[in-house]
Amino acid sequence: MNNNEKSRTYEALYDRVKEMRDLGGISAEILSSMGFLWVGYYLVKDGNLVLGPYSGPPACELIRKGKGVCGTAWQDARTIIVPDVEEFPGHIACSSLSRSEIVVPLFSEGEVIGVLDIDSESLDSFDSVDAEWLEKIARLSEKILNQI
């Protein structure tokens, strides 16, 4: 997929996600539209990231602050793109098939309340186009979480 096709695919995906209220369903939409390996949410609970709704193979249930890509995105409160998971110190390998990853934090009142985590079977799958659209989906996800 070139970047134009990717943007168009994300645009159509975003239109569907806008109408959705279930994070598991949103994960499945992202996974099937974009062909990723794993898409899901980790939510902050009692000082850890706990596995929330997801789509894909089974995954680690608990991630500590500052650990792995997810715990680092939480600690730094910023989107992290990892072109090659083997090059990321402390990466947590839930699936040996994962080669690259993006993690987008979710906020409420300035605090990180969780992350949207996505794994790909290909190296270097994520760039600023993914970050831009997944951050938009993160904003919708925050609204859903704040209504629960």
Ligand code: SME
């Ligand atoms: N790789 C992540 C762990 C979660 S799985 O990818 C689903 C990390 O390093 O935080």
